[in-house]
Amino acid sequence: MWIEPKELLLPSTFWIAEMYSRYFVLQKRRGHGESRGFGSMLVGTYDSVWNTKPAPYRIVHRTPSSEVSYEIAIGITQDEIAQDWEWLQANLFNVLNEMENEDEVTNFTICKIKSLYTQNNQDETGETADFKVMTSQFRKTFKMPEEERLVNSYSATYVKNKIPRQGQLYISLNHVCFYSYMLGHEIKRIIRFAELEDISRNANTIYLKTTNNMTYNFTLIFNAGEAHLLIEQLNKMAIQQLIQDPESPVVDHDPSNFARLGTKTSKKPVLLRDLTARQKSEEFRIYFRLPQTEIIDGKIKANIWTPYSKRFNAGYIYLSPNFFCFRSDVKDLVSVVIPMKTIKSVEKKDDGQQRFDNQIVIITSENVPFMFAQIVAREVLISKITDLLSRIHVPVSRERAKYDISWSKQTALMNTFKTQFSAEIIRNQEEKMVRWEAHFRDFGRGIGMFRTTDVINLIVEGIPDQLRQEIWLIFSGAIHDKEMNPGLYEDLVEKAACIKDCFAHDEIDRDLPRSLPEHPAFQSTDGIGALRRVLQAYALRNPQVGYCQAMNIVSSVFLLFCDEENAFWMLASLCENLLPDYYKDKVVGAQIDQGVLNELVETHLADLHEHLEQLGVIKMISISWFLTIFMSVISYESSLHILDCFFYEGAKIIFMVALQIIEWNRDKLLKCQDDGEAMLVLQNYLEGIYNPDYQVPPSTDKRKMERSQTQTVQTLIHEAYTKFGEELTQQRIEELRNKHRRLTMRQFDVDNEKTIVKAYLQNPYFDRNELHMLLTIIREEKHALKSMQQQQKTQCSLSETPQLLMHQSPTKVPNEPIPCGGGNGRHEAYCVNYEVFHTLFTELTPWRKCVSVDIGEKLFRLTDKKGTGYLDFGQLINALGLVCSGKSMEKLKLLFVLHLPPLLSKAEIERSRRPRPRTKDDAEEAFEAEDFFDDDASESMEALPSPSDHQFDADDYALISATQHLHNLAGISGNTFMDLSRNTPNLSLNSNTSSLAQRNSTFYVDLPTGAFPGTTTATRSDAGRDDDGQEIGLRQQGRYESIDTFSDISDLGAARMTPPLGATAGAASATAAAAAAAAADKMLLNVETISNFSQISDLVAATRLDRADSNATDSRSLGSLGYLLDQPDEGASGSRQTIPHLRKENFQLLWRSIIEIMGCVQDEEMRMAYDNLLELGNSNIKKEPSLESFTQLNLGGSGDEQPDSNGNPTTPAAEHSSTTRLFVALEEELREASGKATNSSRDSSSSTNTSEAWHISINQFIATVLTVNSIVEGFQTPIQITEQIEQLQKKRRKCLSTNY
């Protein structure tokens, strides 16, 4: 890429020339190539230490006589630089050669390159060339995928074992990475943001601690502060991503909003600028209580004229798309929020004395003037305001017809249900009103009022009832949301009313009378109805929160003073802005703030802290303080005053009051011996808090009079402000929240893991410690994978937009379905999908050495009995445990099973075989041919019929109609199915997806092992993950529907099995199948297409095997494999299970796998065993290919329980007849097939018959193999999973292997 020409004095140090021309040299940096000479090592060290970040290639322009050279182009790859070189060759060489003067040549070149540079840079992302080089180096060094975006890099020293290492600290969206290269010694470190447990900074050193107790410290000479903030911010984003359920965006964050309007150019990388802007915007939004969509556009220094004090106050003007704000330099002196849409005019004022003052006057639609002076860049400001005003979008309030006339918006309930106040209280209210009126006269009213300390003083005294609605709306910021979304509330109410049988609605209904029962308004239908509508509407608006107890209590108070719609918007602003994450699952936000409170107690009330910590009181009592803003613990009249302050101050007031409450009871608390006592102390104190402004007549409130009154709420608030108001700042709270967000999330993980370990402690393979390690590694692997996928999504949705999407982009990866039951979805966090399983399998187990067959994939399919695409933790430990254990017999059996069709299908064997006729000694040959086989799972899975294979269209139709048939039978119309999918918000309902989903649902009706396409789609590619997730979800729904309702499931199952086999069938039979499919008999038609008898027998048998039960005592049983193949406690019918015989090809692969797992050349004994087995197989041919055993098998099957299908009492007779029907068809098929066997076989025809008939049973196999000492020994050695896991973690940290 072309760069701004730079003068060079030492053109060739560190560089090797690769190409010459008269005026140009193409150079390559030493130390970037393969050569490991001392020179390149030195250059590498130099680059690493001095952070010169040169691109590996460059083009230098020079003239023979001049000392000076110019760097004109750099390249990250050879191709890139070669392109530039070619361009020079084509366009410049000739022209330059014709020039006479060397100066002219240089000038011309530089001019040309400059123009190229500016031209190219216009359509680029705006990153500097340096940064691009840095990014590419980062990706290369740490093997990061394209999606991982670098934010910035810093020169840093990493101290390890007291040895400092100078290098580069890279900060990308998901990782902190460090690279240093000192004289041949390379150090790489990768730390994910999500795994950071502690971040701190001391002067220039940043300390990081991860969840697995690794500590790092990096010393940065420059920009330590910036790096630290960046790490904090990105960590916060990473943790928030964990809290967020990405499936349901709370608020529609339009990515285009992030397109900044600013035009300032800066040298900083785009992403860094964006992150900084985001940080600033957040502060800005929190301070002025603006909607989440507001992005700060810029700030300009100016003075504001405050008419009440008749003077100018210095501060900054802040601009965002919809708001014009001002904030004074002196804290809380004055601030102003003016919505852009209310700006009527902006005038420059240049008359008289103010001529040089750079004044402007803004007049709002209410004719209120705001005067600003000493504006640093007045012209810029005005043009920006003009620009913003022109873009402003005023939502039109739609006067729409009401669809539902059964409700009307309730006005503030206090008007309907008037409390009888004493004359004194009324006078008190009136006095307050007078003071507020006076305040309005001086400071203005409405959104655009001057917000000063005077207003705080008024609020602390309590807002008069009549004004509460107005003031609450303004200070909570709810008014902005309301104005931007006219009509939304009505829509939500009406939509919510149509939802039936919703769990959240049941919960809401139960709590309606338990919200504010002491108030008459909530003993009437009016109040209850309004509360129901508000809560239901909110549950619909924000499904992630839904309904959480405590929301009912706060909403009912809102409803007393506000109109229904306003109450709704206040609730929204409470849940989304003021108390972030409070009402989500596990009330995580409130738990985080409990942690913050705990730390605040430690700093401010140190003597009490230890004592309280011992009692554990804070954790017990404070959750309701946070969730209900004290409304559930003190009388609601008293809590009103705290609420008044809350809207102005935010969560800060809760902390202040909480600290004050604890402080007030200090002595009593110190005397408490146990948690109960402490609870009582605080409870009594809180119940005694009263509000003289609302002292209701004693007649209605006997109970309260009995109690001792402890303190007025006014004193409480006042004291809280005096004692803690100064020290507690929003910023401090945010910092502490960041810290405790990490700790709380970490604690959740720890608790979860403990519980899961407890649940699985009885497993036969791993002990407590090993289970913990396994859970850790699963969590880590899943996080890594997830963040990557999330980013890929973001990339797709954003294309070229440089801004990254925050946590709430509408196009998110749908949350993984929850296939595993278990308490509170606790276990679901540890379900693994195929990718994770495969990584774990290949990294942790000894069977990774097997490359010719992807055993991991087979094992996954075998273990994932229900075809969900996920393994729960129990399944996982059984699968991995067996492989790592020393149970040689079971392991061999497992290996045998894994090489059976359909796990190892014929198609796969074909693929993995050399495409030439095989000789007798083919197995030997195959060993040598290992390099031919790839271990890429995706490829072998593609060999299976994938849904996109066009030749399967016919079958698709058959299956779809079969599904519909199923649904009809089950009394579920196709519509239901569509309904289900419609409920998934992100589902792209193109016909393709839905038909896939439908098809999959049939597959899973009862056929776990035969279910190829599902597995295939679920794991086929990374790119299609989004759809896959939905498919899986749908598939499950479909599956459950059909399972419970269908009776003759077994023969349907058999029919379903066939499509995968069809893959091996010729094209002709596929067409036949298509024709037959149209003929609509789904049961038998597919069977007819099967040309290979032994395959179906294998298949059916394998299906049986899947239902096998572990209690069988027969040596042919799977023994402890039962864990894998079925739940150990399931069924006790004691039926004999049959493992089908292995055919030759499969056996040969199996043998190869064994050799590979052993990792050695086969010795004499093994060779003998192999020959023996081949011989045994041959002798087996003489027996009749057992149709007999096949029937037996199924007869056995028809009688016994089939837990996988449905446990539905099928009529045995019907089933029997249907199976018989199947056999008859098969028999005919067989005869036909044998007739044209020679034609249908693909391989060398002569060997087909024998190789088809060749088979070996598991007993024969095991018996023979067990005679081979080396194999037995090899399989008997158990693997220490902990060591493996530690190694894997180390490898990840040091970037020796990545999972991307």
Added chain:
Amino acid sequence: MATRKKSLLKVIILGDSSVGKTSLMNQYVNKRFSNQYKATIGADFCTKEVVVNDRVVTMQIWDTAGQERFQSLGVAFYRGADCCVLVYDVTAPNSFKNLDSWRDEFLIQASPRDPEHFPFVVLGNKVDLDNRQVSTRRAQQWCQSKNDIPYYETSAKEGINVEMAFQTIAKNALEQEAEAEVINDFPDQIILNSQNNRPGNPDNCQC
């Protein structure tokens, strides 16, 4: 030895939202029923002095929030519980079904020493209502299957069986306490004795 025993019993009330946990507690402690309770957020707390087996003990009753998302907070309360009261609403079959998960959750989180014999008591509340949906037999069967948990049908509103149920709770909790102390005493004892250089002290046998 009786004097050494802790005279404090910690009782936890668990069950779905709105089955009447708070009402039961208040009926028992204050002999009062009100339909004006707010939904419990976090937890509520009461104490009552009771006489069990001629001993005066203080019963600490912890009333918890029923909504599922508060369950993760429960851990703080479960610790050291002497008895766990599972409440369901006889008019709400779901609240009965969930007893299983409440019980499991408690056992996992509280990890009592002897989970098999930890004292639970099941209360089927709201028997005063007409639209009963969970039969006594069904509930009894469930209780029997879980190691014979004592079962009572109560009405917090009418005060039916509440006193009796809590007496049983206190009694069972006290037994648990006694058993726990037997187990508890041994390690302590060894330390004490090691100071006295005596291997065993027959006086400390709780039986």
